Every structure is written in C-alpha cells, then in structure tokens.
Amino acid sequence: MPELPEAEVMRRAVARWALGREVAGVEVGDPAVLRGLGVEALVGQRLEAVERWGKQVVLGFEAHAAVIHLRMTGKVIRVGAGEERSVRVAWRWADGALPVGVIDRRRLGHVTVVRRGEEAGAVGELGPEPWPGVLSGEALAAQLRSARSAVKAALLEPRRVGGVGNIVACEGLWRAGIAPHRPVGSLEPEAWAALGEGLWAACDAVITAEGETEEIRFVSEGAPPEGFAVYAREGERCRRCEGVVTRAQLGGRGTWWCAGCQR
DNA sequence: GCTGTTGTTGAAGC
DNA sequence: AGCTTCAACAACAG
Numbered sequence: 001m002p003e004l005p006e007a008e009v010m011r012r013a014v015a016r017w018a019l020g021r022e023v024a025g026v027e028v029g030d031p032a033v034l035r036g037l038g039v040e041a042l043v044g045q046r047l048e049a050v051e052r053w054g055k056q057v058v059l060g061f062e063a064h065a066a067v068i069h070l071r072m073t074g075k076v077i078r079v080g081a082g083e084e085r086s087v088r089v090a091w092r093w094a095d096g097a098l099p100v101g102v103i104d105r106r107r108l109g110h111v112t113v114v115r116r117g118e119e120a121g122a123v124g125e126l127g128p129e130p131w132p133g134v135l136s137g138e139a140l141a142a143q144l145r146s147a148r149s150a151v152k153a154a155l156l157e158p159r160r161v162g163g164v165g166n167i168v169a170c171e172g173l174w175r176a177g178i179a180p181h182r183p184v185g186s187l188e189p190e191a192w193a194a195l196g197e198g199l200w201a202a203c204d205a206v207i208t209a210e211g212e213t214e215e216i217r218f219v220s221e222g223a224p225p226e227g228f229a230v231y232a233r234e235g236e237r238c239r240r241c242e243g244v245v246t247r248a249q250l251g252g253r254g255t256w257w258c259a260g261c262q263r
Numbered sequence: 264g265c266t267g268t269t270g271t272t273g274a275a276g277c
Numbered sequence: 278a279g280c281t282t283c284a285a286c287a288a289c290a291g
Contacts, residue, residue: 001269055270072269073288106288108270148280158271165270252283253269276282
C-alpha cells in the first residue's frame, strides 16, 4: 500500500513521463472512481506540475487538477509498460507518449478533478508532513498534543501528520526507540525530537532505495522487506538489541515493535 | 464461507 | 463539546 515514500517515487516517475505534455484524450475504465468535474475537461490541457500532498499524487494541468487518492492498492503507471491490469482511468498524450493511468485492484481509491487552485478541497485536511523537512519535536508535539490515544494511533491521523501510514509509523517509532502504545502525553521533549528524526529517516530510506524506479512495488507485491526493521517481522531478532519483534493490534491496525529497545 | 487485511472517513459511543 | 472507537468501503488470500 502506498504511503508518503511510494507516492513520492510515483510523483517523480510521472513527472519524468509526462511533464509538459498535452492531453489528447481520456480513457475511463471504471467511472465509479471519478469525482468532481468530468475528466473530459482535461483534454487539450498541458501538464504543468506533478505534486504530492501526503499520500496523494496531484496532476496540475493548465486550468484543472486531477487529485489521485491511491488508498490501499492504487498505483500510477504507464499504460503499455506491462502492468496495466484494472486500469480505472488513463490519459493519452498528444505527442504519442505512453499514456499515464491509475490502476487500483480494490477500487478504494478515486480521482477527483477540480479547478486549479482548489486542490486542497479534494485532498482534505492534512497536517504537516515528516518529509522532505524533518518535523521538529515542538511541531510534532503541537500536532499530537490533544490526542489521548497511543502515539502510534495519533500518528496515523492525517489531520495531525500527513502521509504517515502503518509502515512509516512502525518504522519511525522503532528508529526513535518509542513503544507504539505509549500515551501521547507521556512523551518527553527528547522523544518528540527523536520521533521527528525517525519518521524522516523511515521515509527517506524507502525513497532512496527506490530511487528512480519506473514501477514501484508494494510490500504486498513482494517489495524487498530488508529495509524494514520491525514491520511484518514478527518473531525476528531486533537489529539493535537482544529483543524480539512483537506484533499486536493497536487502534485496529497491525503494529510491530521491539519490546527490548522501544520504551 | 468466514476472517483478516489495509487507509480514510463519517457515524456512533463515551 | 471533544475525543475515541468502529463500521464501511472493495477485493482477495488464507
């Protein structure tokens, strides 16, 4: 499932593929994923910017923008490059370059067309993001302070921190040495600062590893899990101490942490 | 055939 | 009111 790092790698790929090109036509494979103004409105417009808002990829055309919410299984691909199953919507380019499309096996994602400048309304309320800048301990504490819940549950709320998903939350907490079930109110200033650094490093590690890849792979598709210290590694020895990686449900989500060095 | 995933939201509960 | 928890969405693996 795409989180901030995967969305960033896809953003870069789409920019390489299509920035500056003009839309010649739109293929709709599944009208149910479409929201907002009709996708036909984009025909004839040049792609001026490819942005990432949290986990969402935003295609900025001259007068409109397409906000792509990938949710669980969504992925932005080039149609014709070998991965085009379940194409929900695709844009053809006037110069004949391979179309760019959105695939989404489980159809939880959607594509919303809005007027340029109104992207925020489609993206939804989004807190500050942990990458590319490091969130300071003060900034993190300010965003999470009002929560009464476990620190990991609060991290997964998009309004508090943008772009953090289950993997980034688990890995960031491990890097910071913080147990996921600790109540938000129990973190001291040093822990908040370490968490900001940990979340940044968890994101940056994936972005660096995936580099300029053309076809991002998710964990569910066998992406190399060596980069993860705790996520989906139940029962394995911690890389940092003698502890063992533990799994539990927290806030309804699978959560992995090292009981030895995450306090 | 039922359960468990998984992100996000909106409704229900406290 | 303000916060937390949970169902729903959809599809598939086990």
